[in-house]
Amino acid sequence: MTKLLQRLHDELVRRQYSPITVRSYVRIVEHVRRQAGGRLDRLGPDAIRQYHVSLIKEGRVSVETVVTHVCALRFFCRQVLRRRNVYEDLPYPKRRDRLPVVLSPEEVQRLIAGAKNLYHRTILLTLYGAGLRRAELCDLMVRNIDSQRMMLRVERGKGGRDREIPLSPTRLAALREYYRWMRPQTSLFPATRQGWRADAPITSKVVWDAVQYAGRKAGIDKRVTPHTLRHTYATHVLEAGADLRTIQRLLGHADLSHTTVYLHRSRRHLQAAPNPLEQLPVPTPVVLPRSRLLRKPLQS
Numbered sequence: 522m523t524k525l526l527q528r529l530h531d532e533l534v535r536r537q538y539s540p541i542t543v544r545s546y547v548r549i550v551e552h553v554r555r556q557a558g559g560r561l562d563r564l565g566p567d568a569i570r571q572y573h574v575s576l577i578k579e580g581r582v583s584v585e586t587v588v589t590h591v592c593a594l595r596f597f598c599r600q601v602l603r604r605r606n607v608y609e610d611l612p613y614p615k616r617r618d619r620l621p622v623v624l625s626p627e628e629v630q631r632l633i634a635g636a637k638n639l640y641h642r643t644i645l646l647t648l649y650g651a652g653l654r655r656a657e658l659c660d661l662m663v664r665n666i667d668s669q670r671m672m673l674r675v676e677r678g679k680g681g682r683d684r685e686i687p688l689s690p691t692r693l694a695a696l697r698e699y700y701r702w703m704r705p706q707t708s709l710f711p712a713t714r715q716g717w718r719a720d721a722p723i724t725s726k727v728v729w730d731a732v733q734y735a736g737r738k739a740g741i742d743k744r745v746t747p748h749t750l751r752h753t754y755a756t757h758v759l760e761a762g763a764d765l766r767t768i769q770r771l772l773g774h775a776d777l778s779h780t781t782v783y784l785h786r787s788r789r790h791l792q793a794a795p796n797p798l799e800q801l802p803v804p805t806p807v808v809l810p811r812s813r814l815l816r817k818p819l820q821s
Contacts (some may be wrong), residue, residue, distance in 0.1 A: 525561045525601060526551060532600045537681060541656045541725070546593040553594065562602065566610045569594060573611060587614045621752035621782065622743050629753060632745065635738030641731040643699040644710065648728070648747055650692040652754035652772055654679060655729070655747040659722045661709040663700075668693060678773045686771055755783045 526547055533543045554561050556575075557568045572594075576587050591611050598607035624632065629649055636642035647658055657675050665674045671688045678684060688696075705711050705720075712723045728747050736745035743749070755768055763771075769780040 523554075523561065526554075529597050529601050533596070539656065539677065539679075539681075545589065546596060549590050549593040550597050561597075564602075569598075569607075569610050577614060584614050621756075622745070622749050623756045624741070624743065624745070624749065624753045626757065628739070628741055628743075629750075631739035632732075632735045632741060632750075635735040637731065637734050637738075639699060639702060640710075641735065643695055644728055644731045645735060645750070646692055646695050648732070648750040649754050650689060651675075651686045652751045652758075654751060655725045658728055658747075659710065659725055662707060663705055663709050665709065666693075666696060668697075675773065680773075680775055682773055682775070684770065684773045752783070755780070759783050 529550055530543060530547050533546060538546075550561070553564070553569075553572055556572055557564055573591070576590055591613055595607055595611055598604045598611075633642060633645050633649070636645055644658065647653060647661070648655075651673055653661075653675065657678050660676070661673075662676075665676065666688070667674065668688070671693065673686045673688050675684050675686065703711070707720050708722045710723045710727075712719050712721045712727070714721070725747075732745055732747050732750070751772070755772055758768055758771065759765075765777060765780050765784075768783065769777050772780065774780050
């Protein structure tokens, strides 16, 4: 690691960014250095703009990925290189307001039934049953399970916020079955290193692979990701009657506006809206032509 990359790492740690963000930002800036083919301290506005354009032109990366690269470069330029005018060179791309993909309860059952093994099944149950982000699940510790209070504690979630999520009896029973088999010591979901179990958190790729395998096995046509289960959890809780403030706290959203998107996916709320057509006394015709073609006038 070069001196500037080490300084970037240290600045991120000083500001208490999450370990995943630290690794991501360092990896992105290292990639920029290789692409530019030079030293980072000589990285000029032209090189930054060229890298930014290449990201967008590729088309294979999502808007969210471009935003992450922009955030990493902005942080590096401002906090490490001390360049304050970098915002003009690195604008955020326009986002499309897409509705989240939500699974039906029957599809969730099929997904969990399609798990590769007990390890993957517990991961899927925890993702859906608590509405966790992928990184939050990876960082879960055994101590975070409070069976006496029936609570699951998430420590240092997005934005460094802690929160508690109620444990359902079904999820607690599944976790107990998993614990008796796996016997984790510190990390609830320990990783594997060179074929041996290590008392360290799993990587996000393990969670991704578990969801992808189960989705294929279940034959679900929708695009299913770990975040899909979080969206599904929030929508199902809303349809069960929970209010938005409660869902905001369960999901760990900083702003209520991030939670209101689930109103657009809740069938109960959408179907409760009155349809103006049903308020009109539309007469039922006795006979109407079934053809859209104009009929020839009858000849006398």
